[in-house]
Amino acid sequence: MLTVSYLGPEKTNTHFAARKRFGVKARYLHAPTVEDVFRMVEREKADFGVVPIENSLEGAVTRTLDRFMDFKNSPARICGEIDLPIQHYLIMDPRASKEKIRVVYSHPQALAQCSRWLEKQLAVDVAHVETSSTTEAVQWLFREDRLIDPRERAAIGRRELANRGHLKAIPIPVTQDNRTRFLVLSLKAPRRGRKNKTSLMFVLKDKPGALHDALVPFKKYRINLTKIESRPTKRKAWEYIFFIDFEGHQSEPRVQRALRALEPCTSTVKVLGSYPIQGGR
Amino acid sequence: MLTVSYLGPEKTNTHFAARKRFGVKARYLHAPTVEDVFRMVEREKADFGVVPIENSLEGAVTRTLDRFMDFKNSPARICGEIDLPIQHYLIMDPRASKEKIRVVYSHPQALAQCSRWLEKQLAVDVAHVETSSTTEAVQWLFREDRLIDPRERAAIGRRELANRGHLKAIPIPVTQDNRTRFLVLSLKAPRRGRKNKTSLMFVLKDKPGALHDALVPFKKYRINLTKIESRPTKRKAWEYIFFIDFEGHQSEPRVQRALRALEPCTSTVKVLGSYPIQGGR
Numbered sequence: 001m002l003t004v005s006y007l008g009p010e011k012t013n014t015h016f017a018a019r020k021r022f023g024v025k026a027r028y029l030h031a032p033t034v035e036d037v038f039r040m041v042e043r044e045k046a047d048f049g050v051v052p053i054e055n056s057l058e059g060a061v062t063r064t065l066d067r068f069m070d071f072k073n074s075p076a077r078i079c080g081e082i083d084l085p086i087q088h089y090l091i092m093d094p095r096a097s098k099e100k101i102r103v104v105y106s107h108p109q110a111l112a113q114c115s116r117w118l119e120k121q122l123a124v125d126v127a128h129v130e131t132s133s134t135t136e137a138v139q140w141l142f143r144e145d146r147l148i149d150p151r152e153r154a155a156i157g158r159r160e161l162a163n164r165g166h167l168k169a170i171p172i173p174v175t176q177d178n179r180t181r182f183l184v185l186s187l188k189a190p191r192r193g194r195k196n197k198t199s200l201m202f203v204l205k206d207k208p209g210a211l212h213d214a215l216v217p218f219k220k221y222r223i224n225l226t227k228i229e230s231r232p233t234k235r236k237a238w239e240y241i242f243f244i245d246f247e248g249h250q251s252e253p254r255v256q257r258a259l260r261a262l263e264p265c266t267s268t269v270k271v272l273g274s275y276p277i278q279g280g281r
Numbered sequence: 282m283l284t285v286s287y288l289g290p291e292k293t294n295t296h297f298a299a300r301k302r303f304g305v306k307a308r309y310l311h312a313p314t315v316e317d318v319f320r321m322v323e324r325e326k327a328d329f330g331v332v333p334i335e336n337s338l339e340g341a342v343t344r345t346l347d348r349f350m351d352f353k354n355s356p357a358r359i360c361g362e363i364d365l366p367i368q369h370y371l372i373m374d375p376r377a378s379k380e381k382i383r384v385v386y387s388h389p390q391a392l393a394q395c396s397r398w399l400e401k402q403l404a405v406d407v408a409h410v411e412t413s414s415t416t417e418a419v420q421w422l423f424r425e426d427r428l429i430d431p432r433e434r435a436a437i438g439r440r441e442l443a444n445r446g447h448l449k450a451i452p453i454p455v456t457q458d459n460r461t462r463f464l465v466l467s468l469k470a471p472r473r474g475r476k477n478k479t480s481l482m483f484v485l486k487d488k489p490g491a492l493h494d495a496l497v498p499f500k501k502y503r504i505n506l507t508k509i510e511s512r513p514t515k516r517k518a519w520e521y522i523f524f525i526d527f528e529g530h531q532s533e534p535r536v537q538r539a540l541r542a543l544e545p546c547t548s549t550v551k552v553l554g555s556y557p558i559q560g561g562r
Contacts, residue, residue, distance in 0.1 A: 055513070056513050056519060057513060057515050059343060059511075059512050059513050062339070062340060062393075108389060108411065112343075128411065129410055130409065130410065130411035144428070145426075145428060146427055146428070147426060147427070176515045176516065177518040179518045179519075181519075208503070209499070209500050209503075209505065209506075211496060211509060212493075212496040212497070212499060212500040212506070213500075215492060215493040216493070218490070219490045219493040222489070222490075224489040224490065225490075225493070226519075227511075227521075228511055229511060230340075230508075230509055230510060230511075231340050232336075232337050232338060232339070232340050234338050234457045236458060237458040237460045238460075238462075238508075240508075
């Protein structure tokens with residue numbers, strides 16, 4: 001039986017993403033942080049790990065990018081991705097009404113994704129309280145707190161979170177396409193698919209035109225970049241590490257040539273994994 | 282007298298950045314959100330606006346980038362930058378001790394910057410509560426809450442925030458260089474400096490090699506890129522808008538040639554401003 005660790009607790013979006021990929025037969029282990037998911041894979045406590053990497057409205061999940069950077073020698077590799085549509089609900093006591101809400105609890109990404117709707121629909125002075133997951137946000141609705149009546153609290157999360165406590169769930173409309181992309185981590189490389197993608201991170205040498213020069217090999221070997229993200233290296237102010245995704249597999253000769261040509265431009269470079277593009281197996 | 286709006290309330294890092302640039306003679310107006318700072322500049326309620334754009338540990342301030350994107354026709358331009366070293370303090374009741382802290386209040390950027398130290402120094406189950414500013418975080422220390430004793434609360438912010446209430450302030454050591462960069466906004470273009478920088482945003486046309494092609498003109502005209510950042514466009518999942526900084530002024534012929542050459546690769550392009558590099562006036 002496969003063991004899959006995911007950013008928990010149960011019923012988070014990451015849990016649903018993991019179930020979308022691995023189905024009902026896998027054994028699921030929830031981990032409290034992104035860091036713990038990586039560690040469970042690295043220490044072979046889980047065959048696979050699932051972590052969020054990017055949301056279509058709020059952008060990169062910086063904790064995940066930073067974990068790749070902080071542990072450059074980690075044996076964990078990206079072996080797949082999962083794309084999940086996100087629908088948020090405002091969850092509250094059945095006797096509550098949205099006009100009377102004084103505190104909204106949720107994960108910072110969910111609060112950010114819904115911020116415009118919350119501004120329009122709730123009172124001006126409503127407080128936002130950041131929780132480590134949408135599941136934890138719902139638990140706050142039940143906590144004892146004499147100053148805030150349970151009917152003045154709301155959480156944001158998936159509709160499934162409202163069932164257990166028979167709570168009210170109002171869908172939060174978003175005009176834009178809200179999707180989250182998750183990465184699947186493993187110690188083993190996946191089988192090469194029909195269409196593949198490779199993720200790479202590198203630090204450029206400090207010289208004019210370095211970023212352009214680093215992209216030349218991809219253009220030369222007709223390799224399509226699908227994504228570029230930069231993060232501070234944290235070693236030196238205003239120095240960056242780049243995360244790049246491109247179409248192709250690291251075992252292809254043209255990709256190997258491009259990677260060799262990239263090396264002189266960089267001070268650090270690591271392939272994070274080659275994996276089948278979703279739906280392209 | 283100059284009027285300067287900044288992301289408030291008083292004594293935030295943005296306030297100190299604004300005072301570093303505009304001194305004691307300016308009139309300062311605090312604004313509750315990044316959005317409000319932009320609006321005060323656009324409606325001529327302030328001559329200048331100051332907003333954070335980037336931290337050397339935590340990366341981009343996405344609200345500021347997104348405001349540029351969401352209001353493409355805004356007349357507000359970047360007319361300068363301010364680089365401020367950040368030193369965080371754990372601020373608490375003089376009778377409190379860090380071992381007994383149960384809740385830490387601060388701005389999400391400050392919580393993220395100090396997360397490793399907090400994990401090591403405070404209890405495992407300490408709750409992090411996100412506030413809209415470090416100044417507001419300190420106000421939470423005094424709020425009435427029967428469930429959390431004032432001696433079990435701490436805030437993270439500048440040492441200056443501890444003075445008013447005679448609070449205790451413990452410096453939070455960071456091994457890395459913690460600096461924040463702020464942008465100065467205005468309706469007027471600044472005088473051209475000796476060394477200048479230009480900020481640009483663009484959306485690429487959807488075709489292979491587009492990012493490489495967009496960087497070719499910069500290489501060709503020997504223009505040094507100092508920064509590239511990407512954000513979701515929010516119109517379509519996995520479509521990005523790029524924010525680029527480069528050395529040079531938009532009035533220089535080589536920059537104008539590069540911008541003209543960039544146009545065919547992009548569906549949207551806007552110069553956000555040319556301004557003197559800090560210290561290079």
